């Protein structure tokens with residue numbers, strides 16, 4: 001048994017209290033063995049955490065990690081125009097090698113900002129999976145299906161790919177990779193494909209993940225065509241099960257909030273993307289009051305434009321207050337819970353809490369920074385003041401992915417170089 005101890009830190013516990021303690025990790029099991037005092041003696045290796053906050057690794061509940069290649073490629077447009085005029089034409093040129101290069105860049109960014117698990121919808125998923133395996137992160141991956149604008153054969157092929165990928169990769173990378181069936185959204189996938197393939201996803205035992213109620217323009221066609229709110233339509237198509245999770249949930253009415261709460265379906269709130277694309281303000285406080293499981297996600301780096309979950313936490317608190325017109329709405333504790341346990345629960349992972357027996361997924365935040373001084377309340381600092389650059393160490397599944405700000409599993413300089421070349425070649429092909 002190989003043991004790792006994280007020593008001398010302030011540890012954020014599941015009840016959001018903070019205590020001075022060591023964390024002892026069984027690296028073979030990838031689990032936290034004990035949280036207590038003087039545990040360094042039991043360890044083969046230590047990570048120093050003095051003057052630092054030891055927190056559960058952040059869980060990014062909705063991402064398109066390879067879209068780092070399109071960061072800054074098209075900004076300042078609303079969702080539909082952005083996708084149709086810029087993003088989809090560029091993505092049409094992406095090769096598997098491009099996606100691998102973009103995914104590696106995104107994974108470096110995730111590790112450096114303390115994220116240890118994420119859910120990802122994209123194309124060329126086998127290449128994303130290889131990158132995740134080498135990076136050492138935990139991920140729920142899926143192939144995103146779009147059937148609009150395709151003939152029947154191509155549409156079925158896309159849905160079949162999503163199902164096959166979900167079946168084949170579930171449990172990959174020693175269990176660090178899990179999967180989901182991923183229709184892109186309720187307006188971009190025809191109901192006949194949902195009717196045919198969702199029961200197969202259930203049979204395969206994988207959840208379903210999709211964009212829902214992101215913009216007003218996405219709600220209106222479903223109401224017009226089917227006479228139903230989008231999430232009523234989703235429930236009727238078997239897409240609102242406890243293991244399922246939707247991205248965005250901006251334009252949800254009270255009846256849909258009740259549906260989500262009753263179904264146990266998670267919502268991944270993506271505040272930065274919603275602000276940048278001017279999609280709207282999700283009623284996060286209302287969803288939390290109703291008992292909906294709410295997590296946080298960055299969405300892709302082309303609509304954010306980074307993958308820092310600490311930025312997302314701050315944005316969620318700020319936007320939540322604005323949306324509720326109430327400064328006490330979406331307080332620091334709620335945000336930290338969404339950043340960790342909420343996202344993990346929504347996407348069906350056990351991580352997001354530091355306690356004996358839990359997965360050893362954690363981040364260590366350097367508190368010796370002017371913007372984290374004084375230390376009245378470390379939960380407040382995590383929600384409002386900490387930044388990606390404050391992350392010192394990142395550990396996932398008991399393995400050290402970053403030590404003293406040096407990423408150990410990927411060659412950061414090489415990854416950046418490949419991403420620069422790949423993005424330049426992509427731009428040249430699209431023009």
Ligand SMILES: CSC[C@H]1O[C@@H](n2cnc3c(O)ncnc32)[C@H](O)[C@@H]1O
Pocket residue numbers: 064079087088091121122123143144145146184211214273299300303
């Ligand atoms: C079919 S793979 C995933 C697909 O989703 C696109 N995408 C990125 N951000 C968003 C968003 O905010 N709403 C809807 N779709 C989005 C991405 O570019 C891929 O094409």
Ligand SMILES: [Zn+2]
Pocket residue numbers: 062063064211247299300
């Ligand atoms: Zn998205």
